Amino acid sequence: MRLSNTDIYALKALGYLGTQPAGTYVGSEDLSEATGVRRTYLVRILAALANHGLIASKKGVGGGYALPQRPEEINLRDVIRAVEGPIAPLSCVSLNWPKSCTEERRCHARSRVWMRVRDAMLEVLSQATVADLADDFRQGVDYTLCLEHLLHPSELLAPRE
Numbered sequence: 001m002r003l004s005n006t007d008i009y010a011l012k013a014l015g016y017l018g019t020q021p022a023g024t025y026v027g028s029e030d031l032s033e034a035t036g037v038r039r040t041y042l043v044r045i046l047a048a049l050a051n052h053g054l055i056a057s058k059k060g061v062g063g064g065y066a067l068p069q070r071p072e073e074i075n076l077r078d079v080i081r082a083v084e085g086p087i088a089p090l091s092c093v094s095l096n097w098p099k100s101c102t103e104e105r106r107c108h109a110r111s112r113v114w115m116r117v118r119d120a121m122l123e124v125l126s127q128a129t130v131a132d133l134a135d136d137f138r139q140g141v142d143y144t145l146c147l148e149h150l151l152h153p154s155e156l157l158a159p160r161e
Contacts (some may be wrong), residue, residue, distance in 0.1 A: 001080070001087050001121055006007075008146050010045050010083045011076075011133055015142070017055065018071035018134025025056075025064035036144060045083065046069045052082035071134050077125035087125065088118040 002144055012035040020026060028046065032039035035070070049055045056068040067074065080087055081096065091099035092107075093114045104110060 001084070001089065002151055003146070004084065005147060006045060006083055007080060008143050009035070009042060010049060010079060011065055012037060012137075012143050013042060013045065014049070014055070014067075014079060014130045015133035017065060017067050018130040019137050020066065022039040022070070023066060025058050025066045027064060031065060035142065040136070048082050051081070052078065054079060054082055056148070067130065071131035072129050075126050075129040076128040076130075076132075077126065079130075080125060080147050085093075087121050088114070093118050112145035 004096070014032055016031060016034045017026060026034075028039055028043050031037075031046075032042050035042070037045075046055060046057065050057045050065070054074055056066050058064065058066075077087065086094045086097045088094035088097075090110075091097060091112060092101040092104060095118075101110075107112065
């Protein structure tokens with residue numbers, strides 16, 4: 001799993017929503033302004049989160065986006081799955097998007113490495129919640145600097161100086 005801009009923007013939006021009183025709907029313009037994420041991009045991310053039941057959306061006057069449950073009850077495993085899809089490094093070890101492999105039974109790396117990597121990532125992401133993101137947002141940590149630290153494949157392939 002490698003984080004993307006979309007992941008960071010989703011975490012920023014959820015962090016902000018996590019600071020709002022329960023049942024408070026925030027409009028997309030206000031959410032965009034609070035997070036610094038372009039509204040047109042943000043609404044696509046919010047739609048993915050809403051489709052997975054991680055946020056609630058309401059149209060019309062007084063509408064917008066809100067958390068459907070307490071921030072402590074929404075874990076980052078579900079968030080990353082909603083925005084990015086599989087957390088597993090390979091489809092042969094994916095729990096939700098599995099694709100069998102003819103070498104499955106003989107492949108030591110599958111059981112000794114990739115399944116353990118998947119399980120470790122799932123465990124860590126399951127323990128972190130939107131409440132943690134909200135705590136960061138309240139302290140002025142909004143993950144903008146994370147965008148500068150995303151690992152891009154082209155950079156990883158370039159020779160190191």
